[in-house]
Amino acid sequence: MSETIETWFDQPLVFTIAARHVRGRFVRLGPVLNTIMAAHSYPPVAEKLLAEALVLTVLLGSTLKTEGGQMTLQAQTGGGPVELLVCDYRGGELRGYLKFDAERLAEVGSDPTLFALFGEGFLAITFDQEATGERYQGIVPLEGASIGAAAEHYFEQSEQISSLIKLAARHDAEAGCVAGGMLLQHLPEGEVGRDRLHVRHDLPEWEHAKTIGATLKDEELTDPATSLETLAWRLFHEDEVRIEPGAAVSRGCRCSPDYFAGVLAQFPETERQDMADEQGKIVVDCAFCSRIFPIALEDIASRP
Incomplete structure (x- = not known):
């Protein structure tokens, strides 16, 4: 790993661990996140949910390889206080919105489950490829402890790719709303000769990397004083980690x-x-x- 690159806020860090046949990316949102949040007066529970969803949107959207492509994340209610959550990412531009019943949301407590927020809702992840006009959408139930867990189910069911997603958000006295995330994946078929889940299930390299990745703490993801390169080094220093900065993220509401x-x-x-x-x-x-x-x-x- 290079010691000269330092990535802090509003830019993904892409990394590959070839020996473990693993790829991943980190991102920490700060100024861009606060610009998006400033347009609304979200209560803490809503702010945390939207912040984590925006981080997830960057982690997934920044995987698009063609210019002009767009990734949209939409979570819709099944009777919960959160009626609609929509985020999208296009060419580094990020935006998001949350619609909810304020009175009902105030009753779910400070650390609600996905079911408490959405009821029996669903998560839709859509990739639009502008160059080819192709669109791919996967829909999974909003199940698990967080929206990150629901996205893991998406990759397992729709893509057959083993994935680990860590998301965290908090309100910092100096930096305002800070949110960070990590996407860790086993390389699918066609990349470094690896097979997909439905072909092969004994994946010791992946299990090792996943176990290490799971030790990542929320405080590390949201720590303004820790660069993303430092996080990669702390977790995977026993292996050779190849890193590359992704495209900078900006607020991208296209209204005019x-x-x-x-x-x-x-x-x-x-x-x-x-x-x-x-x-x-x-x-x-x-x-x-x-x-x-x-x-x-x-x-x-x-x-x-």
Whole structure:
């Protein structure tokens, strides 16, 4: 491992342990996370849930190899106080939103289970490849102790890839909301000659790496004073670890008057008239950034 690279906030660190046939990535979100959170007044339980979901979105979305591709994570309720959780990642741009019943959420306590938050909900993970137009979506039940555990089930069921996901979030007095995560995976078929789960089940190299990865503490993931390279070295120093910084992460809400005007232009004129208020404007409320955009009908009609 190189001692000259230091990755702290808002940039994934990709690593490979060739001897164990394992790949992974770390990320810690800070300034970007606080920018996203600043658009809403989330209670602590909601803030922690969304923060961990945003970390998971970066861990998964940054695996996309083609420019313009998008990864969307959506968790939907099965009767719980959290009605909808949506995050997406595209080319390093990240955004997320949480819709919930405040009164019911206040009753679940400070450390609720996924069932307490969502009921019998589901997690949908969607990869859109812009270059090829291909879309792949996997849907799994929201089961387990955390949204990370539900994502592990996604990889096992939809991808047949052994995975370990660690997520943590906390509120720091100086740094604000800080959240970190690790994605650790056994290399699938076609990468370093490894087989998928349904072909081979005795994976001693993977079990060793997984056991070590499981020792990672929440405090380490969210410690602003510990670089991601240091985390990789602490965990896997007995092996050769190849590291590479990923693309920097930024807040990526794509809302703008021009964007919404373009979307509304796709509606028939009669429908646009019905949506407009007395001043001839269609008011659009962006859930991601909590901003309101009044779009004049004449601006929509004048688009080429």
